[in-house]
Amino acid sequence: MILIVGLGNPGDxxxxxxxNVGFMILDKLKESIDFPDFxxxxxxxxxxxxxxxxxxxxxxxxxxxxxxxxGKAVEAIASYFKIKPENxxxxxxxxxxxxxxxxxxxxxxxxxxKGIQSIIEKIGTKEFTRFRVxxxxxxxxxxxxxxxxxxxxVVLKNFSEEEQPIFEKAAKESVDLIIxxxxxxxx
Numbered sequence: 001m002i003l004i005v006g007l008g009n010p011g012d013x014x015x016x017x018x019x020n021v022g023f024m025i026l027d028k029l030k031e032s033i034d035f036p037d038f039x040x041x042x043x044x045x046x047x048x049x050x051x052x053x054x055x056x057x058x059x060x061x062x063x064x065x066x067x068x069x070x071g072k073a074v075e076a077i078a079s080y081f082k083i084k085p086e087n088x089x090x091x092x093x094x095x096x097x098x099x100x101x102x103x104x105x106x107x108x109x110x111x112x113x114k115g116i117q118s119i120i121e122k123i124g125t126k127e128f129t130r131f132r133v134x135x136x137x138x139x140x141x142x143x144x145x146x147x148x149x150x151x152x153x154v155v156l157k158n159f160s161e162e163e164q165p166i167f168e169k170a171a172k173e174s175v176d177l178i179i180x181x182x183x184x185x186x187x
Contacts, residue, residue, distance in 0.1 A: 001057040001081055002182060004029070004089045005074055007115040010064045018135040019155040021093040021167075022115075023062050025133065029175045030060055038062060044080075046073045054183050067115040071122030078123060087185075088128035089178060092116060093155060097134030100166040102174055104181075105130045129181065131174055137163060 006026030007019075014020050030038070030049050038047035038060070047062040059081070063073035078088060092113060097103055107127045110117035120126045135155065159167050 001059065001083055002053075002087045002089065002185070003059050003061060003074070003078060003081070003083045004091070004178065005061045005063065005070070005119075006091045007067060007070055007093070008062065009066050010062075014156065016158045017156050018093055018159065019067060021133045021135060021171075022091040025091045025131075025171050025174045026060055026062060028171050029178055032175050033058075033179065035060060040064075044073050044077045046077065048077075053179070056182060056185070058182070067118075069118055070115040071118030071120070074119050075122035085123065085125050085127045086129075088123075089131065089181065090116065090119060090128060091131045091133065091174065091178070093135045094132035095136055095155065097132055098136050099134050099159075099163055100170045101134040102170055102177060103132040103134075104177065105132055131178060133170055133174055 004026065006022035008014065008021070008023030009017070009019060016024070033051065033053055035049040035051040038049045041048045044061070045064050047064065049060040051058060059077065061073065061077060063070045065072050074088070077083070092115060094103065094113070096111060106129050108130060109126060110120055116130065
């Protein structure tokens with residue numbers, strides 16, 4: 001069984017923010033692989049969709065714990081289904097990666113990402129796959145806001161009109177990478 005976690009924050013006010021890249025890409029993955037709609041699981045404090053890809057059982061998970069406590073939901077479901085760390089994929093926003101770029105990491109530190117740090121602490125390992133989707137803008141206003149108000153002020157903002165097509169392309173590439181990774185693991 002494979003667990004794919006999209007990191008984000010619940011609530012309409014966060015729906016299209018940079019910090020919700022994981023949720024947005026998980027929605028696109030669900031559509032692409034024709035999984036059922038997400039359903040609330042009180043047991044895991046998450047939204048869940050399940051199905052089969054390449055003869056593998058797959059769970060899509062959106063923790064409703066807010067970003068900084070994502071590990072609680074991941075730990076609960078991974079423990080219940082006995083999901084090994086090598087079968088855990090996490091989709092996250094990455095402020096150190098340029099907008100539109102995607103990096104795949106295994107066994108990496110959190111690099112200050114509190115959602116990832118929460119997962120590492122709760123499952124007791126960093127040996128899982130991360131799809132790190134860049135949100136760093138080259139826009140001067142973005143850089144000035146980060147310097148003035150800190151990174152938190154930027155990750156909770158929406159993509160600009162100019163940035164949206166760049167993100168959409170990266171989201172599609174992320175979905176393709178995730179599907180390809182599952183396919184490679186199934187062979």
